[in-house]
Amino acid sequence: MNGKILTLFLSFGGSLQKWKHQNILSREIQLYLYYLDTSAFIGIQIFSYDHRDRELLKNIKLADIGYAKIDVIAPQYSGGRSIFPNILWSLFGPLLARQLIAKSFVIKTNQVSGCWAAFIAKVATRKPLVFRFGYLLSKRFRQNGQPLRSALAAMVERAVFIAAEKIVVSARNVADQLAGQGHQQKTALIPSFVDTSLFTEKTDLSFDDPLVTVSRLTPQKNLENLIRACALLDRSLTIYGTGPLETHLRKTAASIGANIRFAGTIPNDQLAAALQGHSIFILPSLHEGLPKALIEAMACGLICVGSDIDGITDLIDDGVNGHLINGFESQNIAQKMQDILRDKNMAVSKRARETILSRHSISKYAAAEMALYEQFN
Template sequence: MLRNDMTLSLFFTRNISLEIWLKAGLFDREKTIYEQYLKRDYIKEIYWFTYGSHDLEIAQGLYQLNRLNKKIIIVSKPKIFFGKIGNLIYSFLMPVLHAKFIKRTSFIKTNQFDGSWSAIIAAKLFKKRLIMRAGYILSQLNDKAINHNKIKSIIYKIIERSACKNADHIIVSSEHNKKYLIDLYHIQPNRITTVYNYIDISLFNSKNSDRYKDRLLFVGRLSPEKNLLNLVKALEGMTLTLDIYGEGSLKDSLYQLGSQLHVDINFMGSIPNAKMPDVYNKYKFFILPSIHEGMPKVLLESMACGCICIGTNVGGISELIQNEKTGYLIQGTSETDIRKTLEKIMKSDIKLDEMAILSTMKNHSVETIIEKEYKILKSIV
């Protein structure tokens, strides 16, 4: 058992702020585990080191609305640092500028590898325990990207190697990410733990409502790795509508391709995560045709809400979907592969294993995840 006067510092991903979390609809989901730490008296106080110059004022409003626990203290960026260059400079100076908070902290934790050097500097300067958490692996994503950048790959691997070397413990969100880091950086297996992404199963659950049977739901970024252009091509001539929740660089391209191929696509924009259960419960089918994934939260959320989930057989997705048991795996990422699976599903009498789905959800509940993280904290005291 940890002393109940322990404190935790969370270093946000570089360039990410509380304001961005709110605008992207991620705030309610991201804060959950930290408020649970406080609720259970595992941690006395939490400091969030963000890249927003106005985050402190934003937090005051959230406190007044009871949307954020007052024991989560926002350490915001000084206004003198602006733009991406300013953020980069700030990332190196952050530990010195906010030394009074770091001195009071018991543990330092990162949100991703990007910006992790701030946490490393803080831990070294003030002799604090460091947990390196990564929901995705920068070099792995870059190496799998269509437009692979060799210079970025070198930089990412330098960042990751330093992070893994200096961490007291490393947390990743999937088994394939764990294997990747162990193999590439020769990490001792007892220094790295898979802690899956969590969902609030009291919020994300099936309401057994009437659902669209002739529509596919996609939720996420409209970016190349999500493979949405091939999905649209696969839908040509099929009587399925594609409803997309999310924003991204491919929106115009998807709109043009949909018009050209006469595929019915509805762009629904982004909405707060707390409102997504109602969305998921409107659909029978959810699809995630990605070229690669970490541990997709949207797949967990849709499965918990009773959707029949369809995803490509790639890392992350294949850790969640057992083919024809908890969902359907597409054996490839091409438009032909996607169409073949969709046609099979539309013709079949679908009977998934509800007990297997419930077991998957239990493994990803907030309660399960926080106990795993707390065990790690206790192990490095």
């Protein structure tokens, strides 16, 4: 790909500033630094929604030469708290920046949200579009009881499915759904990656350690039932993450006497050490794409427990490299944990890491994605 530039379109409203605030900047940018380091591309352009990203990137470049060939395409001024400037930038930004985007070898999305901006850029520049996403936004809205948003998202998804040269998804159930809609030939299943040199194996497992989860504090993650299960088991739990339910979850934990530590967010390069202070990771979600937090926990060789749902079952083979919960209620979670604590099966830990090493390394992901890009030569 010598001489080639990739332009990445962030999710609607997304920015490097947000990634930094969420402590995931190093994780989210890792693939693109890898592409630059291996000379797969000579430059990366990031379509962002925050004018402050220019200054942020300038400061990062002073400290890390690896970022030297990354640039941002961002609005000139702040839109404040209103959503309308972001809407306008998503619609007109690709046109205002079309000369820069026209330098691209390929245009890529980060999620379904905001993909229409990449679609507009493709129409304006006639550059190949790779529609990459982790989950169908229309399905997520439908599962969350938002039918109008689901219908609007489905319309956008259908348009971009048709326009894109390639579609990249991380979860098998999404690939199967797209195949059922007639997009099998252009769809590639490329599971998410993790830095296995950072998320290394924990060798001193203890079933007495507190449980741990890494999660947004939202209804989808089913954390209230997890907290209630911990109270039933008289087990402590550490939660890494923030979200709109934090106040409610803290009150719930206090009211039932559950020993819960709300640890907030920490930089991704510190998360591995935090995970290794625990031995059992649990993710009792109601629905998922392909959960990165679970991949990271499995890479650390933790004993991993998750709901028996699409996305999680892409990763966990029950009783082999982890454990699946049959149901979503606190009693279901507690029963599964009692079984795990009784059986004390350490073998699932080693097999969990083996699963990640064989399927989810960054080099494996990059090779699969680059094979798609080679088809545009």
